[in-house]
C-alpha cells in the first residue's frame with residue numbers, strides 16, 4: 658500500500674514584513690490605555706531616556722494574480738539623510754517642530770522602503786498598488802521614495818480628516834503623488850465598512866476607526882479560508898489586543914476599543930496565520946508564505 662499524501666494547496670502569496678527605521682515616542686502613545694490624554698501621549702514633557710524606540714513597518718505583498726502591493730511606506734530618506742539622527746532634517750521632513758516633539762525618526766542607510774525594494778530588484782514603477790492604512794507621518798512620509806507606483810490609495814474618510822487636522826498631518830507627505838481615495842464596497846469589520854480591493858476577497862481594507870476615523874487594517878486571504886491581518890495602528894503590539902490596551906493617540910476612544918475587540922477576535926481565529934501591528938517591538942522583519 659502506498660502512503661496517501663494530502664495535497665497542500667499553495668497559493669503563492671508572499672508577504673514581506675520590512676522595518677524601515679524606528680520611531681521614538683512617549684510610552685503613553687502606544688500603550689497609554691483608556692485614561693490617557695493627548696498631553697501624556699504627545700510626550701512633550703517626557704524625558705528622553707523614558708521614551709521608546711519602536712520599529713516602523715511596511716509590507717510588500719507579492720500576489721500571483723494582482724502583482725506587487727505595498728502596504729504603507731514608513732519614513733523617507735530625507736528624515737535621516739546620512740542614516741543618523743538628524744533633528745533639523747526631521748523637522749523639515751515632518752513639516753513641523755511639534756510633530757518632531759511627538760515622534761522622532763531614524764533610518765539607517767539602505768533601510769527606507771524604496772532602498773530595500775531596490776535591493777530586491779524592485780523599482781517604484783514596478784509597484785502595482787500602494788495601500789495606505791492611514792496618513793500619519795510614519796506611514797505616509799515615505800511616499801516620496803515610491804511616487805512612481807502605478808496606483809496609490811487611502812480611504813476617503815482618512816484624507817478628509819487629514820486635510821482638517823493640520824497639527825497631526827502635513828499634505829507635503831502626499832502632495833508629491835497622485836493620491837486617490839476609496840470608499841466602501843462591503844460591510845465587514847467593527848464599523849461595518851470595508852473595501853474589497855480586487856472584488857475577489859483576496860485583499861480587503863477593513864475600517865478600524867478610533868486612532869483616526871479612516872484607519873484601515875489589511876486582510877490578505879489565501880482563498881482557502883486562511884488569512885493574514887495587518888492591523889496598522891489599531892493596536893501597537895500583540896499585548897494591545899491580548900490585554901485590550903488602547904493607544905494614547907485617539908480620535909474616538911469607544912470606537913478605538915470596538916476596533917481593538919475586532920482585532921482581538923480576528924487574531925484568535927484558527928484561520929489567522931499571522932496578526933501584525935505596525936510598531937510591535939517583538940516582531941522581526943520576515944517573509945510570510947500564504
Ligand SMILES: [Zn+2]
Nearest residue numbers: 793795890935
Ligand atoms: Zn504609526
